[in-house]
Amino acid sequence: MTYEELLTETALANEQVIVMTAENRALVRNLPGILGKRFIDTGITEQTMIGAAAGLALRGRIPVVHALAAFLTMRAFEFVRTDLGIPKLPVKLSGFIPGLLSDGNGPTHQAIEDISIMRGIPNVTVFAPADEDDLVKMLPQIWSSAHPAYTRINTRKTWYDHEPFVLGKAEVIAEGCDVTILTYGLLFEQALIAADMLREEGLSVGLINMRSLKPVDEQAILQACAQSSLVVTLEDHFITGGLYSIVAEVLLKNQTTAKVLPIALNNKWFRPALLPDVLQHEGFTGKQIAERILGYQTVHHQPEILTPEFSE
Incomplete structure (x- = not known):
């Protein structure tokens, strides 16, 4: 329909x-x-x-x-x-x-x-x-x-068959312990591609279609932050006031914290073009998203500190 x-x-x-x-x-x-x-x-x-x-x-x-x-x-x-x-x-x-x-x-x-x-x-x-x-x-x-x-309003067709909607509830596509991508709208399609690419690299990847941004599913956000080493907010919106800000508000409200990587328009307008070219130029293709997440993981990975055992 x-x-x-x-x-x-x-x-x-x-x-x-x-x-x-x-x-x-x-x-x-x-x-x-x-x-x-x-x-x-x-x-x-x-x-x-x-x-x-x-x-x-x-x-x-x-x-x-x-x-x-x-x-x-x-x-x-x-x-x-x-x-x-x-x-x-x-x-x-x-x-x-x-x-x-x-x-x-x-x-x-x-x-x-x-x-x-x-x-x-x-x-x-x-x-x-x-x-x-x-x-x-x-x-x-x-x-x-x-x-x-x-x-x-988003009338683009994708291959994904969504679950029935519940007002104020997010759609949890998958759960993961390494990375969870929170997104909405147009970029959901690219998030699916990015998640598959990250899994090919051996990562456990979660993906949540937020759907409702007000009211927002706070529990879905908190659970993703608790389960995953990294949470990624992905949105075609300014970095200020959108999903990244929403996640920050939810975490502060609940007196907790998490490692969060925002992928958004960093307070700049995008260059007009055909949609595939816009996605490519602004770094929002599934491949670019996956590469950015992998790069962040590499830079911010902290190896386990082993405490040597001394015998008396």
């Missing part, structure tokens, strides 16, 4: 669902003819769209709103905070081309601080599916929640 098929099915089953867009119909091209007046295009006016969605939500509707992730989270930030977060209205934000998925677009269109921005708003929940299969398994619970929600 595709995103549009799921949204169509949901809207036809529930007349309270309203589909809105700020002139960004890529995900919902067929819905105007199906939903009629329940499809609203406000034009290139993200702030107006959020304000209108809030008004509809106050009248019992469930608006699912679409815009480019960069504009939905930044241009309309105050409106999301004030009109949705403060009154806790169940408007569902669908952010198109988030993170590296905006591949050919320059910095103005790159949503690589969106997780940080949205999770900072009280009452707003934040989600990042790994691929389209993950997306359609997650959205029914997200859409039925009473909270305003921001979802990084």
